[in-house]
Amino acid sequence: MSTGVTLSSAPPRGMRDMLPEETALRDWATAQLVATYQRFGFARIETPALENIANLRGGEGGENLKLIFEVLKRGDKLDKALADRTVERDELADLGLRFDLTVPLVRFYAANQANLPNPFKAIQIGSVWRAESPQQGRYRQFTQCDIDTFGIKSEVVEMELIQATSEALMALDFRDFNVRLNDRRILIALAEHCGVPAGAFDNVFIQIDKLDKIGLSGVRQELLSNGHATKVVELLLSFLEGATTSKKSAKGFEASLPPNAPEEVVNALRNVLKAIEKVADGRYSICFDPTLVRGMGYYTGQIFEISAKGSAHSIAGGGRYDKMVGKMTGRDVPACGFSIGFERIISILAERSVQAPGVGERIALLFDAERDPLDEVMVQAKNLRKEHIVSLQPKKKEMRKQLDALMNGGYAAYSVFKPGQSGLEIKKLEQSS
Amino acid sequence: MSTGVTLSSAPPRGMRDMLPEETALRDWATAQLVATYQRFGFARIETPALENIANLRGGEGGENLKLIFEVLKRGDKLDKALADRTVERDELADLGLRFDLTVPLVRFYAANQANLPNPFKAIQIGSVWRAESPQQGRYRQFTQCDIDTFGIKSEVVEMELIQATSEALMALDFRDFNVRLNDRRILIALAEHCGVPAGAFDNVFIQIDKLDKIGLSGVRQELLSNGHATKVVELLLSFLEGATTSKKSAKGFEASLPPNAPEEVVNALRNVLKAIEKVADGRYSICFDPTLVRGMGYYTGQIFEISAKGSAHSIAGGGRYDKMVGKMTGRDVPACGFSIGFERIISILAERSVQAPGVGERIALLFDAERDPLDEVMVQAKNLRKEHIVSLQPKKKEMRKQLDALMNGGYAAYSVFKPGQSGLEIKKLEQSS
Numbered sequence: 001m002s003t004g005v006t007l008s009s010a011p012p013r014g015m016r017d018m019l020p021e022e023t024a025l026r027d028w029a030t031a032q033l034v035a036t037y038q039r040f041g042f043a044r045i046e047t048p049a050l051e052n053i054a055n056l057r058g059g060e061g062g063e064n065l066k067l068i069f070e071v072l073k074r075g076d077k078l079d080k081a082l083a084d085r086t087v088e089r090d091e092l093a094d095l096g097l098r099f100d101l102t103v104p105l106v107r108f109y110a111a112n113q114a115n116l117p118n119p120f121k122a123i124q125i126g127s128v129w130r131a132e133s134p135q136q137g138r139y140r141q142f143t144q145c146d147i148d149t150f151g152i153k154s155e156v157v158e159m160e161l162i163q164a165t166s167e168a169l170m171a172l173d174f175r176d177f178n179v180r181l182n183d184r185r186i187l188i189a190l191a192e193h194c195g196v197p198a199g200a201f202d203n204v205f206i207q208i209d210k211l212d213k214i215g216l217s218g219v220r221q222e223l224l225s226n227g228h229a230t231k232v233v234e235l236l237l238s239f240l241e242g243a244t245t246s247k248k249s250a251k252g253f254e255a256s257l258p259p260n261a262p263e264e265v266v267n268a269l270r271n272v273l274k275a276i277e278k279v280a281d282g283r284y285s286i287c288f289d290p291t292l293v294r295g296m297g298y299y300t301g302q303i304f305e306i307s308a309k310g311s312a313h314s315i316a317g318g319g320r321y322d323k324m325v326g327k328m329t330g331r332d333v334p335a336c337g338f339s340i341g342f343e344r345i346i347s348i349l350a351e352r353s354v355q356a357p358g359v360g361e362r363i364a365l366l367f368d369a370e371r372d373p374l375d376e377v378m379v380q381a382k383n384l385r386k387e388h389i390v391s392l393q394p395k396k397k398e399m400r401k402q403l404d405a406l407m408n409g410g411y412a413a414y415s416v417f418k419p420g421q422s423g424l425e426i427k428k429l430e431q432s433s
Numbered sequence: 434m435s436t437g438v439t440l441s442s443a444p445p446r447g448m449r450d451m452l453p454e455e456t457a458l459r460d461w462a463t464a465q466l467v468a469t470y471q472r473f474g475f476a477r478i479e480t481p482a483l484e485n486i487a488n489l490r491g492g493e494g495g496e497n498l499k500l501i502f503e504v505l506k507r508g509d510k511l512d513k514a515l516a517d518r519t520v521e522r523d524e525l526a527d528l529g530l531r532f533d534l535t536v537p538l539v540r541f542y543a544a545n546q547a548n549l550p551n552p553f554k555a556i557q558i559g560s561v562w563r564a565e566s567p568q569q570g571r572y573r574q575f576t577q578c579d580i581d582t583f584g585i586k587s588e589v590v591e592m593e594l595i596q597a598t599s600e601a602l603m604a605l606d607f608r609d610f611n612v613r614l615n616d617r618r619i620l621i622a623l624a625e626h627c628g629v630p631a632g633a634f635d636n637v638f639i640q641i642d643k644l645d646k647i648g649l650s651g652v653r654q655e656l657l658s659n660g661h662a663t664k665v666v667e668l669l670l671s672f673l674e675g676a677t678t679s680k681k682s683a684k685g686f687e688a689s690l691p692p693n694a695p696e697e698v699v700n701a702l703r704n705v706l707k708a709i710e711k712v713a714d715g716r717y718s719i720c721f722d723p724t725l726v727r728g729m730g731y732y733t734g735q736i737f738e739i740s741a742k743g744s745a746h747s748i749a750g751g752g753r754y755d756k757m758v759g760k761m762t763g764r765d766v767p768a769c770g771f772s773i774g775f776e777r778i779i780s781i782l783a784e785r786s787v788q789a790p791g792v793g794e795r796i797a798l799l800f801d802a803e804r805d806p807l808d809e810v811m812v813q814a815k816n817l818r819k820e821h822i823v824s825l826q827p828k829k830k831e832m833r834k835q836l837d838a839l840m841n842g843g844y845a846a847y848s849v850f851k852p853g854q855s856g857l858e859i860k861k862l863e864q865s866s
Contacts, residue, residue: 008488009543009761011481012528017541019548020476020555027477038792041824043453044460048444048574049482049530049560050502055441069483072503072526074564082522089515092525093505095445097482108450110442115452117842119826122453127482131507141481154802156825159811275808279815328442359471369587375708378592382712391474392589393552409550 014132014140021355026143026346028356029172030125033145033340036168040160042121042147047104049127050095055107057096063295064099067130069140071095097129101146102298102321102337109150109335110328119151125342139343146318148337150325155268158302158320159275161338165306165316166276166284172345173354176309178285181272182292183302184319185265190258190290194235196228202297204228208240209293212312216241240291248287250274256290265301272302298324304338308348315348316340362389363426364406367417369394377417380424384415388426403429447565447573454788459576459779461789462605463558466578466773469601473593475554475580480537482560483528488540490529496728497532500563502573504528530562534579535731535754535770542583542768543761552584558775572776579751581770583758588701591735591753592708594771598739598749599709599717605778606787609742611718614705615725616735617752618698623691623723627668629661635730637661641673642726645745649674673724681720683707689723698734705735731757737771741781748781749773795822796859797839800850802827810850813857817848821859836862 011017018026034044056068070093073081081091098104101124109120124146132138147164149157162179169177187208191201207222214222216237223233243256250273257266269288276286294303294317301320308315318338326332363384367377377392384390395416396402406414407429415424444450451459467477489501503526506514514524531537534557542553557579565571580597582590595612602610620641624634640655647655649670656666676689683706690699702721709719727736727750736752751771759765796817800810810825817823828849829835839847840862848857 008485009540011540011544012483012485015481015483017481017545018479019545020478023477023479026479035792039818039822041795041822044456045453046451046456046459048448048450050445050448050562050574052441052445069507069528070505071530072505072522074502078522082520087515089505089511095502097504107442107444111444112450112452118838119824121824129483141483152827154807154827156800156802156807156810156827159807160814160825163811163815271807275811278808279811359468362474367589369589374587374589374592374704375711377589378596378708378712381593382596385472389472389474391552391554392593394585394587394589405551 014134024356032171033168036171037123040164042123044123047108053093053096069097069129099130101144106324121149143342145342146339150335153334157336158272163279165338177306180289180292180305183265184299189261193258193260195232205293211291243290253288315344360389361412364391364393364411364414366395447567457789465604466601469604470556470580473597475556477556480541484531486526486529502530502562532563534577539757554582576775578775579772583768586767590769591705596712598771610739613722613725613738616698617732622694626691626693628665638726644724676723686721748777793822794845797824797826797844797847799828
């Protein structure tokens with residue numbers, strides 16, 4: 001390394017190293033999720049971490065578009081960009097790190113459609129990157145875990161996604177969680193019914209989305225200060241008030257609907273509520289929630305979120321986005337996805353002190369690095385390895401200290417190599433007194 | 434998406450989408466490798482994909498330093514860099530994508546040493562990025578699979594790494610491969626013995642490294658045209674000639690050594706040859722190869738490579754690098770690693786038509802999306818899923834065509850939902866005649 005350069009051993013700001021114990025927990029959780037999804041016929045795919053910058057900037061990523069890590073052009077292209085002294089920052093990059101798994105999935109489907117089954121059911125588990133100001137619990141590289149189905153219009157897809165995601169959460173020992181269900185078209189009907197002008201729908205939805213945090217009076221204030229007419233606001237509020245108190249299961253959820261809700265939308269909601277209530281069989285719950293909004297602009301139909309018991313934060317979210325493939329290929333394809341908040345799941349598991357099941361009993365084989373015949377040491381280790389996890393370690397002078405270190409390092413037992421012996425004695429590690 | 438923007442559905446140049454079948458093969462191979470390494474006491478860790486750019490540029494990455502994907506600064510920092518009209522390209526980036534897993538591992542070890550066991554034995558499987566001109570089989574994002582041991586000086590580490598990597602390859606059905614072994618200090622002794630001037634060692638090693646490809650006469654020519662003295666070249670050549678024809682196993686490898694080879698280096702080589710011959714037990718072979726060089730400048734001791742049977746390309750490579758941690762922390766730590774060429778392994782497996790073992794029998798449950806009660810469909814699917822992988826699909830008008838598509842999509846059987854029935858008949862899918 002060049003002299004005078006001070007290297008930092010810290011990972012980049014907002015990013016993390018994963019030590020063996022955390023990696024084991026993440027690997028175990030990943031395996032549980034994948035195994036569950038596979039039973040529903042989903043299969044894992046992968047896309048590159050980088051996408052052409054135009055694809056990322058051109059998407060409907062909302063706030064995420066401001067958070068893209070952009071990759072500098074290389075070679076002649078960069079020379080050319082820099083030689084132009086009026087260079088704009090937009091012209092310096094040609095690639096960017098993906099900020100979610102949905103934009104890449106739609107590109108993947110457009111590129112590979114001819115070689116994919118129909119319906120296409122994908123599992124994606126991978127890193128995404130966002131240049132957020134690092135806050136507690138928010139990282140600049142984090143894992144997302146999505147399932148998506150392309151090619152089926154029927155709400156059976158919503159049912160399957162909700163059921164599969166719920167079963168996946170149960171495989172990670174989550175219990176008694178609640179699925180909240182709504183439909184973008186219900187929100188639109190509500191806005192129309194209350195007299196919101198066409199261009200102001202999104203702004204109204206953004207305020208409704210805050211209901212959990214700021215309550216009814218807070219939403220009223222926000223709506224008014226955003227310039228919505230008092231009459232409109234009062235109509236909206238009376239609806240929201242009714243919605244938060246009325247019955248929300250398959251029987252009776254209609255009381256929470258705006259009167260102009262389209263019949264086929266209501267029927268599909270009823271079907272999903274009914275089917276999930278049946279397959280959940282009391283192990284988790286589902287309710288209709290007309291105040292559920294979800295941030296992304298690309299949703300076209302049902303939307304859903306799962307909250308863990310006793311937590312306001314959602315641990316999974318998704319919905320239908322039937323128009324996104326069409327924007328890339330010119331031909332719409334029905335699409336629906338559900339994403340588990342992998343990092344939140346892992347922190348909850350860690351808080352609960354959940355540990356990944358071990359891979360077997362670990363044994364240290366101690367030997368004298370100066371004197372022992374190493375080929376014999378290796379043969380003995382090979383024999384032990386048939387039944388145990390075996391790690392070779394040179395004997396240290398202070399045996400007791402070394403044994404304590406082994407025990408703290410998760411070893412269950414040790415053995416000391418003795419030349420010429422056919423079998424080795426395995427001794428349990430016990431805390432020195 | 435903005436009007437007029439043409440989005441490309443292709444992944445970025447030199448990068449790939451992984452379809453379900455290839456992903457399944459990669460996941461299976463990964464699981465085999467990890468399970469094997471775990472038996473040797475290695476544990477998986479992860480580092481971020483991005484590193485501070487100074488750490489990447491400051492390393493001993495050789496040619497790879499020219500191939501870094503650099504990430505543009507953001508916000509005020511970028512404004513500041515661009516406002517300066519004499520901006521250098523080096524000042525535009527603050528982060529870069531890792532080009533290997535060794536530089537991040539050394540940083541990881543330096544940062545987390547206090548919380549890691551000693552010895553520390555790491556498995557890393559992850560993507561790395563290099564902006565190479567895309568050629569056949571060379572990708573700009575590819576997977577590396579490394580094991581490394583920190584904290585033990587004894588050559589038992591080399592033995593364990595070679596044995597673990599060989600067992601991992603056998604778990605992927607590689608047979609009869611050959612491990613080639615050398616030591617950087619043998620190369621240095623050879624150069625000294627032949628009278629190569631101190632500053633010209635690396636150039637000589639680079640030419641020797643080409644022996645496989647251009648033969649003895651080619652190496653002679655290269656050495657001469659690189660300005661080495663005829664006398665030096667002839668001495669080197671006579672040694673190389675002897676080395677390529679002499680016996681190379683534990684018994685007799687000394688004939689291939691330069692006369693000034695240090696005794697402890699020779700003893701360690703003998704120990705490794707002897708131990709691996711024993712544990713290999715005829716299933717694979719090991720030989721001393723004094724012409725083995727390996728590209729990276731950071732190696733300080735033994736180096737090794739594995740070639741698949743009938744292939745000139747290596748499928749794994751590694752060596753000892755005892756000085757790299759010290760360059761970051763000021764205190765040297767013994768370190769040794771072995772890396773499997775994951776992409777090469779996967780292409781060889783794909784060429785051999787190896788497929789990942791299936792996850793179970795896949796069954797399609799067909800239903801009428803307009804008329805069937807979807808809650809009953811879901812309950813039936815749930816029952817079937819106790820024993821099968823079940824995917825729901827709306828019935829299509831042309832049943833025969835749909836069944837053929839299911840069979841081509843890897844389904845083993847199907848069932849047609851009938852309302853009110855308690856059990857469903859499962860029918861095997863058979864090719865229509």
